[in-house]
Amino acid sequence: MPKRRDILAIVLIVLPWTLLITVWHQSAIAPLLAIRKDEGAEGRREAGGQDSKEYCASDKDIVEVVRTEYVYTRPPPWSDVLPTIHIITPTYSRPVQKAELTRIANTFLHVPNLHWILIEDSQRRTPLVTSLLRETGLNYTHLNVETPKNFKIRGDTRDPRIPRGTMQRNLALRWLRETFKNNSQPGIVYFADDDNSYSLELFEEMRSTRKVSVWPVAFVGGLRYESPKVNAAGKVYGWKAVFDPHRPFAIDMAGFAINLKLILSKPQAYFKLRGVKGGYQESSLLRELVTLNDLEPKAANCTKILVWHTRTEKPVLVNEGKKGFTDPNMEI
């Protein structure tokens, strides 16, 4: 006959475990209650029309309820199965900086499993960027490294021999290598400048990168678009570009993505800092990582444009005058 004490002990041990098991059971049906984003969007196409409702009339299938109220979760919930996309964006202070970062953040807020590595070209991390990043709600890492100024040139000009953004991108690569040294989590690395335009489809295309994937980029090289040349076997054999098409990788920074494993396995591969001819920056990194043959063409075998190399005009601040007309405390 077990003692009373023993029964009490058993009860106190068993109770939390049973509750734990029921919680686990409950989480298994959470996907049933999840709202499908594209279902909601489908039904809202008509102007002023009613939302369409779809359902499958089978008692075995799961019912999908189309909500009439769009559920806004930003960013999307983290998934355990999708590889993380690490976006490396160098940025620097100028009047349009906050605007650029705001709209690019609005884009990134749609992409699941996105990790934004924003590197400022500055001596210290600025309050503008710090609070902007915090308010977006994105998963981010905030770094900074200042490109050395060339004191011989009058005014605040960065060393023109170092292409802009290079030191910042390299810092991000080093950060990734240090952070994921002993981590085998799948990831994709993409260099996204803060003034380009990206379609959401692009991020899903790059997620399946095994080594290095490539695709066309609009408005680069003085053309409507530059693109890798893909043969019938689905292999890249050249570059559709007018500006030096014989570069090892005649592609823009926005035109490729690299699997994180490849970055980690080649710890010496960085963008070359000095002595790089215009247009050869991308090649300086890629030639240490892959050969042409290893490239994976995306975007329907490089026939669709999913990223545009837009550039924002420098705003005319003529009415600010010498002393500045507007309140300098107002953050723009």
Next chain:
Amino acid sequence: MFIIFYYTYIEIGKHLYFSALGTNHRCFQGDSLWGQHCDCAEHDLPKDRAISRLQEELYRLQEKKQPPKSSLSTIFVITPTYARLVQKAELTRLSQTFLHVPQLHWILVEDSPRKTPLVSNFLMKSGLTYTHLNVPTAKERKLQEGDPSWLKPRGVEQRNEGLRWLREDRKTEPGDNGQQGVVYFADDDNTYSLQLFEEMRSTQRVSVWPVGLVGGMKFESPVVEGGKVVRFHTGWRPSRPFPMDMAGFAVSLRLVLANPDACFDGEAPMGFLESSLLKGLVTADELEPKADNCTKVLVWHTRTEKPKMKREEALQVQGLGSDPAVEV
């Protein structure tokens, strides 16, 4: 004894958990969606309880004539657009901002005699609630190649067309609910923060806020004292009735509908386009300041560079231009 305890606690735990969730475990009889009634006694698992609950909800939604109305008022965004190289890029990133805003209805008006496939397809895939319109600008009012951007007012006919459609459309929406909403004129190359849309939602007549990077300055802004707009901070022609940019104000739908003749005047002198609409709708002291009494910049008048096409043009002369079937 241990086994008895185990099962007892499983059942108690489950019961406590599900009653905490408020899950109803009811079954449909006869007239259900599946055409058969669910025999609840057979499977008593959480999954099935959830399915029953969802079935119930769907049943209830189907019964109603109207879907449950959102408590948020709709923001009608009127955007004029025209075909140029960066159009698709601009519209893409603009739509990515709009997708985050609940109850937004995008009225996109093309400056074109016909709706273009690029814009039609883009809108279909965008996932937004939209209306696609088009009206061409008269030739003599159109900016020619090489004209500076300020020479002629742009988007006038398109914005007016948007207003016209909205007024027509609201006639078919009876009741007070159809009159609730806010109208905002958003150009396709500006940058908008998400907070801006929440600020404008509560507009009663006309609300205003600062705009960054416009008027040759870091920002232009109404100046607020005692909760009212007393003057405008601008570096250019501050004597205008409303020296503001198109992106710096929103009008309540009610006001738009109550003044069916209020529209933009294409003949207005440079910089007076906004005033040409607003002077028929409000006085300066009726303006509602937003963005923390106009101390925050939530919208920027960014402009996108025209991409350099020298090499493309050279190739096209040789008949070797890029594949026009690839849409940029």
